[in-house]
Amino acid sequence: MNAVNQSSALAREAGVGAIAVDAVSIALGQGADRFEAVQKLNLDIPSGQFVCLLGPSGCGKSTLLGAIAGHIRATQGSVTLDGEPIKGPHPDRGLVFQHHTLFPWKKIIDNVAFGLKMKGVGKAERRRRALELVKLVGLGGFENRYPAQLSGGMQQRVEIARVLINHPRVLLMDEPFGALDALTRNMMQELLLDVWEKIRTTVVFVTHDIDEALFLADRVIVMTHRPGRLLADIPIDFPRPRHRELLTAPEFVAIKRQCLHLLHGEHAQFKQPDPLERLSPLGPSLITETQIHLSQ
């Protein structure tokens, strides 16, 4: 991406955005359907770190993210941001979902400028700053379109720009590229890293795609199947900026194998083997490396 240096617009306070998750349990549902989605989970995320939460579907990773966002309340324990308990949603914690939540009636520029409008910033000033962010995510020239006129990948870029305009202390992403086709997803991952190099905000990124987690993160947190607990905490030290060739590097494949092993063990413990695995004359042992995505 040939985005210009935006450091002036995106300058943020250093040393903020540290998240502390302390002995958190979260129960969801009512009455007989009530279950523990997250159980006694501890996690400290230092300021400016890019963390991926990796785990099978229904492992409580989105629930944990919702608790950090302030949309879900922890049943036990505490979630704090820079020492302050999280009480509800706040522009300091920008949240991006798998399916965009852009306002259909606002042009791209006004969607991005929404946070500033809520802060009472004047129209000319907020549009100027929004345009910088629109350009940063590579959508210069599209600012006067409506969301319905953009592709899925472009909509997610607008979504990212819209939360970044609030200078969030943390960026929370819940499988943001999960609904995109593979090529667009790769492009969006590179774009996200490109943007992140410039803003260096704390990122918590939920995914079930191992490649995605390892490619993006400083640190991958592998979670167990329900109730979600911490299974492994893997530092990812590949140098940045990262490129797609990394995905085939031996070190990358080694960590990926480790993750697959962890997740597969976790998966097999709770699930019946896949019908195809059971039918295979060689048994399930051969199917590891090829199964990159953990489907149900």
Added chain:
Amino acid sequence: MSNQVIVSRSEIDTGASSPHHAAAPEPQSPRRFTPRKGAHLALQLLSVAAFIVLWQWLSSRHISLGLITFENIPAPSDVVPAFFGLLESPKLVAHISNSLLRVFSGFVGAAALGIALGLIVGRSRWVADILMPPLEVLRPIPGVAWIPVAILAFPSSELSMIFITFMGALFPVLLNTIHGVESVDPRLIATARSLGAKPVSIFIEVILPSATPSITTGLAIGMGTAWFCLVTAEMISGEFGIGYFTWESYSLQNYADILVGMGFIGAFGMLSSVAIKHVGKALTPWLAAQEKQH
């Protein structure tokens, strides 16, 4: 009671989607005239012509079909001179201006109250429980049934007439507004909140624009029903109004004038609805952008 509410909502659903689609331009080059479009237009004009010829034949021959008879129905050849007669009449301006004033006063009142009430009812379960039951009872009562009450309740006959067009327009506006507010995507409200929006901003920035397409549909339907109620309303009138003219023509047995009055009401009703649709389109530019995209 509750069943009735559900039925009415689904009626609105079908009503809500069709005006936009009907008014939507063709995907490719909407203005270009092609032979294919010419053929369609010719067929449509031919259909109108055939209808008029059939009507002329049935009426001029005083055809009686048993259940329905055309013996007393004026033929187009009687209606056209009557139309020009009304055009030359010095009373025409008074008829039209009085009717427009009544319809628009009733409509504006209904729009203001319907939208305001709909926005509140759509957002608050409590207000809905308090206000909706009596409104649901009043809703099915036709305009003509309101005449005696309107005369008793309003000392001015002008106000009673406005009240009847108002009652006609109120419910389409109210129910469509409620529907629009209730179908706001809750994810958009949550998003606005997490981007720092306070309740008032959420109302202005999310709920109102989200409900606008549905509200304008309600306004277009309400405008139509306000015109429907005009003849009913102007039964009370002593002197002027297109509806009064139509009703008076029946009393005086000027049968051709009845059809002229009907034509005027139909034309004005259609023009007002088209005007509302254009206003609605101007208020919802993103929908046109979506139509072009798909």
